[in-house]
Amino acid sequence: MSKGRTSYDVIVVGGGIAGLGVAAIVSAETGRKVLVLERFPMTGGRMMSYEGLPEEGWRIDTGLHFVELGEKSCCTALNTRVGKEVAWAPFSESVDIWNGEAFVNIAELVPMTKEDRNAFAGILAGISKMIDGDIELWDNRSFEEWMTEHIPQPAVRELFTDLGMIMTTIPNAIDMAAGEVLYIARENLRKTRQVLQASYPVDGMEGITRGLVEAILENGGEIRTNCEVQEVLIENGRAAGVRVPSKNHPYQEEFRITETESLLADRVVCALPIYSLSRIIDFDPRTSPLPRWWLKRITDIRNEITGLVGFMIGLAEPVVDPGKRCFLTALKTKHAGLPFQAFPASNFSDRVAPPGKQLLHTDIVCEHAEASDKFKRERILNLLWEDLKEMFPGIEKKLEWKLPYYVDGCDGLARQPGLVGNFKPALKAPGIPNLYFAGDTWLGRGLAINSAARSAMTCADLILDDLRREFGDVIP
């Protein structure tokens, strides 16, 4: 190691739930010297939340978020593993769907006969008994195909399509990976006896990541924000550390080349989405330290993502019954013509809005190309506002503020056949034994937050196994 260069046991690139999770477990369970590097001023990544924004008394997340399974979720398990708790608001009571005139309970939207209802119950019972191997067989096949084989009743198929849309944010069953829908449904049925319910931490998304940050710091780990990693150093077939900006000279922006210094580590974890990876690892097959087949696989799938465009809305008075803990959705809105979701977070937690006021999270699910184009995005936002005025009469008059937002890759990789379960990229780099990955675009299952939390636990276990192999059962 070069003289004067700091060294760590593990450097984690990215302070989202996955990076914080890996760092928290490794520091809590081994006491090793761990450093998390995050490019933004705050940790949390796509789960960042802000207190006092846009005004005193409000707490908002970066867009609409709900977590499946709440206290029985992987993100609770991740916190528990490092001795921390997440305070959850009670589960949602209903999923209501827009029928063009009103939000109605999902069961009312699809008229079902007694036979249909019996068939629905039978199918749920069957899903709850599926074993992992049964589900994996469907990871590369469409949910439409699964329904054709298993559900003769059109009404029941329609109901399952609606549920699948909420789980995958993909509107058509033909594009949904059957394995993922079946897995999410099975876990929810086994743990909550419902196909899907929404949970929300009383402190917003920060309520999930705060304990991980505390665990890292309490166990001697370090977190450095405002530090955008420029490159993962790979020397002689091993990860050696990372390069980070060394100084900000006045013309850095214009010159476009950042001056860097090295931070050395025995192990490096890239806890950032696969679509950001080529910013820190060379992807040119002629010079990259990673094999050509792997680079091609990552390049082929890295843009298989969906986008979200929406408004976070603060209301002087509620537009959704404040006593109702619901998740609202539409398969296709009238104006934007796209799938829609809304979540009145203040109906779940009284800590996110001032008394008597309502915080409404809303979004429209669209293709990455539409969300990332400024002009298309603007048009979708205008159409969404027209939809919101019809769905929530009086919203204009009650409006205190509304913040538009957009995000690419909201849910990690699109949950399409061949992009879920074991088809997702593995957590260890091929040929580089001390380079790991974690996050919702890497191996893991469940809705995105839980998938990221699960991948953090699996990645940490791989690191612990490697340490044991190197140092024996007692990790020094």
Ligand SMILES: Cc1cc2nc3c(=O)[nH]c(=O)nc-3n(C[C@H](O)[C@H](O)[C@H](O)COP(=O)(O)OP(=O)(O)OC[C@H]3O[C@@H](n4cnc5c(N)ncnc54)[C@H](O)[C@@H]3O)c2cc1C
């Ligand atoms: C608007 C929105 C709505 C969502 N809704 C839901 C929902 O309802 N339910 C659900 O389950 N999931 C939802 N998700 C997805 C969920 O937020 C993500 O699955 C989860 O946060 C992913 O965590 P992660 O740690 O894998 O990645 P990230 O949170 O993206 O973390 C990666 C981190 O790496 C940092 N980083 C990147 N490059 C560098 C670099 N070069 N150097 C240093 N740091 C770097 C980033 O700043 C980021 O903090 C939503 C996401 C968004 C944005």
